[in-house]
Amino acid sequence: MENIRYEKQGxxxxxxxxxxxxxxxxxxxxxxxxxxxxxxxxNTPELSxxxxxxxxxxxxxxxxxxxxxxxxxxxxxxxxxxxxxxxFRRLESLDIPVIALVNGYALGGGCExxxxxxxxxxxxxxxxxxxxTTLGVICGFGGTxxxxxxxxxxxxxxxxxxxxxxxxxxxxxxxxxxxVYAPESLWEAGMALAKRIGKNPKYAxxxxxxxxxxxxxxLEKEGFQAESRFFSQCFRAGKANGHLRVFLERKK
Ligand code: CAA
Numbered sequence: 001m002e003n004i005r006y007e008k009q010g011x012x013x014x015x016x017x018x019x020x021x022x023x024x025x026x027x028x029x030x031x032x033x034x035x036x037x038x039x040x041x042x043n044t045p046e047l048s049x050x051x052x053x054x055x056x057x058x059x060x061x062x063x064x065x066x067x068x069x070x071x072x073x074x075x076x077x078x079x080x081x082x083x084x085x086x087x088f089r090r091l092e093s094l095d096i097p098v099i100a101l102v103n104g105y106a107l108g109g110g111c112e113x114x115x116x117x118x119x120x121x122x123x124x125x126x127x128x129x130x131x132x133t134t135l136g137v138i139c140g141f142g143g144t145x146x147x148x149x150x151x152x153x154x155x156x157x158x159x160x161x162x163x164x165x166x167x168x169x170x171x172x173x174x175x176x177x178x179x180v181y182a183p184e185s186l187w188e189a190g191m192a193l194a195k196r197i198g199k200n201p202k203y204a205x206x207x208x209x210x211x212x213x214x215x216x217x218x219l220e221k222e223g224f225q226a227e228s229r230f231f232s233q234c235f236r237a238g239k240a241n242g243h244l245r246v247f248l249e250r251k252k
């Protein structure tokens with residue numbers, strides 16, 4: 001695998017998104033690798049918890065890959081969004097808990113990845129945003145469906161309509177993350193939490209997660225499909241593509 005590092009540390013699966021040159025942005029190939037690692041995790045009964053983070057000190061994940069998105073037409077955009085959304089739902093549906101360690105930028109698809117995890121620990125330098133609207137698109141990996149459940153509808157709409165970035169303290173205040181640590185302590189805190197969870201009988205933790213997530217698991221697919229549809233409509237007649245190009249050409 002080129003874009004994901006995956007290793008087992010005892011009963012903890014450690015998954016690192018690893019495209020540092022583009023701040024771990026998610027292209028289709030990375031989503032495919034993530035999907036296959038999730039399959040491996042599903043088939044590894046000795047695991048009790050997963051830690052998910054981004055490579056390097058600057059970013060968790062800076063979103064979906066804008067260069068790849070810029071080339072999409074409406075049909076391709078629907079396919080990209082539906083595929084990513086499906087992978088994130090697979091992550092969310094793992095029976096064991098997933099802890100996000102947000103070690104920097106968690107923007108767009110990166111923030112949506114965070115929202116698909118059970119517990120979110122952030123470093124004090126974490127930055128969260130759903131900047132899609134500033135790029136002429138909308139969330140495509142479940143953000144419109146999940147954000148309000150975590151932070152309430154008003155906060156969700158404020159963040160999605162403005163695209164504004166917030167720091168770790170504000171994220172903690174609105175419960176977009178669950179705890180904040182100094183950058184050098186984040187990893188240790190995540191591993192300690194994973195091990196603490198792993199001390200409990202696994203079936204009990206799994207049943208607890210299933211019970212808490214009953215609503216999520218019975219959610220109609222409709223919301224996610226609608227999001228992919230509205231995401232792809234942004235690409236009609238090349239509307240979004242022009243805005244995405246502005247980001248990529250900003251340094252010229
Ligand atoms: N896609 C592709 N490339 C990206 C990227 C992304 N999402 N984010 C960063 N990069 C690339 C940059 O283009 C740059 O590449 P070059 O060195 O070749 O120019 C490299 O990563 C480093 O980034 P910057 O030079 O921009 O670093 P910075 O410190 O000045 O800024 C940043 C960091 C604020 C995260 C800025 O890179 C940024 O705003 N990135 C885009 C974030 C974003 O808008 N994400 C949402 C994407 S849309 C989405 O996710 C849709 C969806 O839900 C499906």
